[in-house]
Amino acid sequence: MLTSSFPSVNLSHKPTPLERLDNLSDDYQTNIWIKRDDCTGLAFGGNKSRQLEYYIGHAKSLGADTLLTTGAIQSNHVRMTVAAARKTNMDVEVQLEHRVDRDQVEYHESGNPFLVKIMGAKIHYYAVGEDEDGADQAMIDRAEVLKAEGKNPYVIPLSNANTPYGALGYVEAAEETLQQLESMGIQPERFIVPTGSASTHAGFLLGLRACGCQIPVQGICVRRDAASQKKRVITKIQSVSKLMNL
Template structure:
């Protein structure tokens, strides 16, 4: 790929970036799964971007940690669910930078399963040397951020230089810049392949991957429909969130007004019974993708997103024969934490 994302969106250079992963990540064809569904299916492999099992949060952390480097931080704090990929990759980035990571785990998915509470990303957080604390609520973004701020003040009194990654709606969405960058990277790749997709399907959770990719695509004049599959909130709540985050990101690259309501396409049909909980479409997506393509998906984000893609095909929202690009955002360590849930679900 000859063209760099900054060639297409030069405003990205205004924001400090810390290089943590590999780019560009590959785009592979999923021939057998595509034939099974009756579409031409491709996958953008952001699970292969190099840092501690990879995933979409690598791109986000490159821009979240840029301001921390400028402030000469030596400690990073973040909050997330027990099996959060963001938390695991923050711990990994801290290790790579020589910082200390303080990670706060939220009780977002009620479960006494010891695999869920000790394996997967939690095991990796410990292995990476993170300090772990717990927050009792799973849907209190503001409260979780305040708890991080309180811990940061304690660390300052101990002589540390803490930097807090705030993920609530009141904080700048630096991480979305990583997916503005990813959209430009992806566009250059599909042009080089000579195979532009008719649709792109992406997880929609915190919203920065979805909103960032959408803003990046529109900033370069790429009008491909980008379908966000809800992994945490219902369609209405997520639509409001993507609208806000998209507008914020568009301003951050000096492109206000480039996103309209018609650009925001969201489905929550595979969300029930809620964040991090199994359902039949998610199990089918895990098994079908593994057995037809040897691609591993996690129950929280990527399998739910693939389930949403499959639903769109089966309901003709994505027509037969269409070219579809699936954004694989990683999360593979969670497979081990969800082993019992996957095996016991019927």
């Protein structure tokens, strides 16, 4: 495995199934397959558990006992970080950012923030919207306080300037997907991935290319225009290549 020299922990049911979407395929007169990473199993599943396997592996290799991370009020990443911390016996503090202008109590109290609360994370709030560096800095400042109290915190950062250990999870997923496609005799024309922090997109694309697969990868961005996201994906691919000595 391309990522086997990196420390990781086991948080996900893998391999996740690769399924044909029969009705959608019939509607569009084509073959559409889905990689069921909603079935990773941790705290309702999703793509973050593969990423957290490598972040927590790195954290544990540094002797960390507390995870810190930041994200939007309804962040899936935050919910799954708290679940992963619980599963790996780490303390956890999260910061919820006011990224969208919504006052409804449901937005602030139900769904992910509710789950974060019942899983027992310590919660901080960050008032500014899109301010990745500021949000990371607030977590780094909080980590300094924890260090002074004798803890060994590990910050899972948001900004693209940081080493993207999480993207290694999607390098692994690319290898897993290629093995499934081969054993099922499927030759896709393209892959379509969601792209936000770009860890999924960058890791998957790099993993394919590292395996010699040249099939195009199209990202559907959840929060930026195409030009800004393209820059982000390229920067992240460069960081992951460097991390993996590719």
